[in-house]
Amino acid sequence: MAVSGILSRLATVVCVALVMLKAHCATGAGMGSCYDGAGRAQRCLPEFENAAFGRRAEASHTCGQPPEDFCPHVGAPGAGPQCQRCDDADPRRRHDASYLTDFHSPDDSTWWQSPSMAFGVQYPTSVNLTLHLGKAYEITYVRLKFHTSRPESFAIYKRTHTGGPWEPYQYYSASCQKTYGHPEGHYLRPGEDERVAFCTSEFSDISPLNGGNVAFSTLEGRPSAYNFEESPVLQEWVTSTDLLISLDRLNTFGDDIFKDPRVLQSYYYAVSDFSVGGRCKCNGHASACGPNEAGQLACHCQHNTTGVDCERCLPFFQDRPWARGTAEDANECLPCNCSGHSEECTFDRELYRSTGHGGHCQRCRDHTAGPHCEHCEKNYYRWDPKTPCQPCDCHPAGSLSLQCDNSGTCPCKLTVTGWKCDRCLPGFHSLSEGGCRPCTCNVAGSLGTCDPRSGNCPCKENVEGGLCDRCRPGTFNLQPHNPAGCSSCFCYGHSKVCAPASGFQEHHIRSDFRHGADGWQARSTEVSERPLQWSQSGILLGLRGGEELSAPEKFLGDQRLSYGQPLILTLQVPPGGSPPPMQLRLEGAGLSLALKPSNLPSSQDTRQPGRVQLQFLLQETSEEAEPPLPAFHFQRLLSNLTTLSIWTSGQGLGHSGHVLLCEVHLTSARPQRGLAPPASWVETCLCPQGYTGQFCEFCALGYKREIPHGGPYTNCIPCTCNQHGTCDPNTGICLCGHHTEGPSCERCMPGFYGNAFSGHADDCQPCPCPGQSACTTIPESRDVVCTHCPPGQRGRRCESCEDGFFGDPLGLSGAPQPCRRCQCSRNVDLNAVGNCDPHSGRCLRCLHNTTGAHCEHCQEGFYGSALATRPADKCAPCSCDPRGSSSQKTCNPATGQCACLPYVTGRDCSRCSPGFYDLQPGRGCQSCKCHPVGSLENKCHPKTGQCPCRPGVTGQACDRCQLGFFGFSIKGCRDCRCSPLGAASPQCHENSTCVCRPGFVGYKCDRCQDNFFLVDGDTGCQECPTCYALVKEEAAKLKTRLMLMEGWLQGSECGSPWGPLDILQGEAPRGDVYQGHHLFQEARGTFLEQMVGLEESVKATWEQLQVLRGNAHCAQAGAQKTCNQLAELGETLRSSEEEVLRAASALSFLANLQEGSSAPTNWGRLASEAYILTRSHRDTATKIEATVERALLASNTSYELLWKLLKGSVASEAQQELEERYQEVQAAQTALGIAVAEALPKAEKALATVKQVVGAAAPRLGSMVTPEAMDSQARYLGRRVKALEQKLQQNQAGQAVGALQVEAGRALRKVEPFLQLRNKTTAALTQVSSAVQAAKVTVIGAKTLLADLEGMKLRFPLPKEQAALKRKAGSIRTRLLKDTKRKTKQAERMLGNAASLSSNSQKRSKEAELMSKENAKLARAFLREGKQNYRHASRLASQTQATLRQASRLVLTSEARKQELEEAKQVASGLSTVERQIRESRISLEKDTKVLSELLAKLGSLGTHQAPAQTLNETQQALESLRLQLDSHGSLHHKLRQLEEESARQELQIQSFENDLAEIRADKHNLETILSSLPENCAS
Structure with missing residues (x-):
């Protein structure tokens, strides 16, 4: 029944979907294309699809986080679930939300699953599934396929717009009202709101248990579904951008109430497929969707539409409203009509309603306007519709309207004209809103009408004002006939303010020639003078070409009152003729110019034909003036007019050939005398202070001309007579009174004093001086002081003697005495004051270190002649x-x-x-106490006391031989010449025999002793193999030992050199005691003693190096190369100390084991253990040998680094030569100056560093390689081991003891290379000691050099000597480098064997030598100049600290120092290599020590159950008991019998030893087999 219901529901969904498809495809054509075959638009739709497929869904709850078990129902409730596991970390057990929308296959189903009810998933907790479609879709159906039973309640929600609210789509619930508040089975009637969600219980049953479907149709039950295209409500209802499935309540069998975990794990949500059927929403305007430029899903819009859903028209397609495309009409968007003047428009609904075209154009171009840009915008025009619109540009103030007609003409206001009404009519100006205003220019001052825009009138040159109605400053008398408008003020240049003068009238100067020539004279170009041709009508002109007429006196003189007035010539010309070209020439006041007529010839009287007038205007504004003159200069010319002439060229005359001059008329002015018109052009000036007169032509009272007799043009200045008289206004001379004098009465007359500038009659008073001589007053005190005292006198009243004189001229202290000059023997400063007492004449300020009443003696502490002529020859200190x-x-x-x-x-x-x-x-x-035998003379160095020693002699007093010399005598000391290879020390005995190293013999230790041979190289004499001397040596040792033992046993005390450890007392000797224990005991003490000494040497050397580093000022980057070497040496010594400590530890451990092996109990087992320990000793000896070799290698490396420093320090030995040349310093001291302080300060730092290295490091080097104790102890160990071998042979210890002998011999032979290395080091030490001794001598010389250099620095502080001393210091440095090179070579020859231990060090030495050569080349010029002075520098030692510091700065700035830096880097690289080798050696030593410790521990655990300490204690007790027994009995026979018994017992133990030895060898073979099978990287 449930299955049939589901099928029925699915059939319904399919039918509804078909309805929607039918609505979209009613026409049955054009679904995929937006245009038909004819290009006509038609509706188009995207393909129908599953919109959920492949999209990522989201789930609010998903199982597997954390992993959980679930138990799906597979049958009836009683069948029982079969549990599985959900784990998000396991892809095979994962059930995430991606399985909702993947490809669904019934055969291989995948599903999303929520947590089970065990995790609280049940109402009211909801589980949400969200699907984002990316854009709007038109949804046809939503289908869910459940992997478990369908939920009891769930709902579907949708969003219409992205980000909008969630709207319910459908409810599924068996309890609709209870769960969702909606009734079940609701249906819609036509007319009701169709956007409502239904609730149904149709799919809410628990069966089927899996695979149940739920299909939701969006249009099911909607009445308008069959008219979908006409229903905007349903179109919105099916539109969705997001879907949400809310799973609210699980379906259960009711068994969940018991909370059984297995039951709860069987209830959960699981969906295997989530499908959404629909189309991408494009509103009928697109056939496909896809990502846009922003990557967002959008429709590929057609029909001129745009938008994600094609929901609007394109911007320019707004002619009708947007509409959804339908089957009947595609409703494409139509373009706007903007007449080609715009590409933007909007939809205007009112325009669409009224015209049927809703496109309203926006932003019309080309000044068009209107909905379709069909006409010109306001204030624009065009002649026809085809032309673009032009602006009217009507002037807003001059036009009645801004809109023009079709021709562009604007309507103008009154008084305004122009096409655009933009200018005023003539005679009007200032266009404004009220039109134009009329012009009101002053006719006399303006040149025409006003400016039509601004209204400003064009003024004449000397006129200003908007109406040209006032004169400019400096002008006056505005007149219409004046071309400049106003005349310039003259005022003789003293004032710019003037006005028309009153009291003057017009005056006319005429010559009418009625009664003669009237004083005019003629000159022609041919002759200077000629008579005038006069007639009763005038003077004939032009008879002989060009001529000039000179005016009479009445036209000349001061004609300033004619300025600006015309001079008129009246001419009679022939009929039809014209006057010739004429000029008026003026001269005066050093100026001249020519004027041309200012008008054309004109007839003034029609009754007299032929009469014309020419006018010349006497003003600078005349355009015809040549050259042009300023107004002031023009008036200055008229003020003293000397020439006025009329010049004519004679050209242009009529046929009669002449012109008649009838009248000359000049207008001028004069004081008022009658009723003539006033002359307004005459000026009256407003004069400044100091001037007076109408034209400011006079100086006012109290003023004078700045230049005497300068005339009216000269400035007036105040008189300077200080109120003691007046001055002449033209000359300026003062007439002084009141006992004053001077051009300005500025001083009192001689014999008077006072301040003449005060301006009072009593300013000057008579002087109160002898002889009425001159005097003056002191301004501060107003005291009168005489200024012309007699010679030798001074004082305010000449009452005392002058400085340098003595006496009493006025008798103030007794009888008058004339002033006489002091006598000071030329030992005073003549420019100083107070040289002598003014009363007694005693000299008070003696110079040149003199004294006495007349400076005639030298002061105390000075000597010489005080009366010497030259100051240099006077008193000296x-x-x-x-x-x-x-x-x-x-x-x-x-x-x-x-x-x-x-x-x-x-x-x-x-x-x-x-x-x-x-x-x-x-x-x-x-x-000096120089030794009479060892010194060359009884003289020594004045600073150090060093005596000159004979060859080979040393010591301050030359009282002993140098190291390596002997035979102290009058001839000095002789060289020991000990072999560096064979001698233990370079010092010999007084008989010249040397102390030989083991294996060497001869006076000079230059050959090997018997049974020794010389090995090639530098290893010394080595002992021949054992086979050569074994019998001899063993026999001698045995014989010696027996003799000693017999003598000791016969005595009453223990006298054996072996001590109580070799004899057993109190009981019979034990044959199983391993007597070799004593040998190892002593070897242990020897080796430990050597190792402790070596350790102490390393520590001491390390401490010295720390001191050296501090003294070398490493922190201040001084002597950087030395500091780097010291740092490397310190690291090497530290490594050496570690090697020594490890070797000592290994030896100590070995000895302790040996002591433990000698316990006096359990003799058989201990004998076997002794054999095993012998094997251990052999291996340990091998390790010890390697350890000692590494320690020696580290020591040798330290030695090589010290040797590098010693080689560098030997350079200072060159200064010893300086000590032998002290006497020559005196001649060079004046040439050496304060420049020493600039030449040598930093070199002293390096020298101090070298000195400390030599003084501290060299003795430590010697202590590190001391060989004597090690040599004696090693040989003593050999003798004891071989004695033990002999003893064991006598006691018949067997083959095992023989093997022990062989192993012990091998161990001793392995020590021999160490002894050879020791011998080589000893030889090197000998040579180093010699070098150290030489370096010490060099240090003494350097000290002397420093002291003398400082002394010279104090004595010669002159810059010239300073520069010279810089050169000498440079030569000193060069010589020092040269000697450094020589000493370096000597050190290399002496220490050749030691230097060969490190090829890297040798390479650095060669590089240092090359550097020294380069330095020598660079300083060769200084060497030639300063070689002689350098020999004298031995006395300059105590002050080198400052001078060497500056010398180092010079060296550091030289180019050679760059090479030294490179060499330092190479040395540092080499030292880094050495340091790396040392680290590798240390690591290797640590590994070897570790292996040795492990082997010894294993061997120690094999022998006995007793601890080593207990065994040692028992051994000591047994030995003490034996010693007591031996002391009590003393019977040799009894002791021998005991030994034989012990020997028998020991044979039994030896047999046991052999058995144990076989087992150990088998174990060893197995271990070797295992080791060989291990990989190479596991060998360590």
């Missing part, structure tokens, strides 16, 4: 040396000899007498 003189203040006044202390000499007591040195204050000098 005693300059007694405070160290060597008994009195520093006095000396012989004539010779300057100071009082010297004992054994001090020199004028200034500055040096020791021959045979003495060390000048000290208060003590003098001490005797």
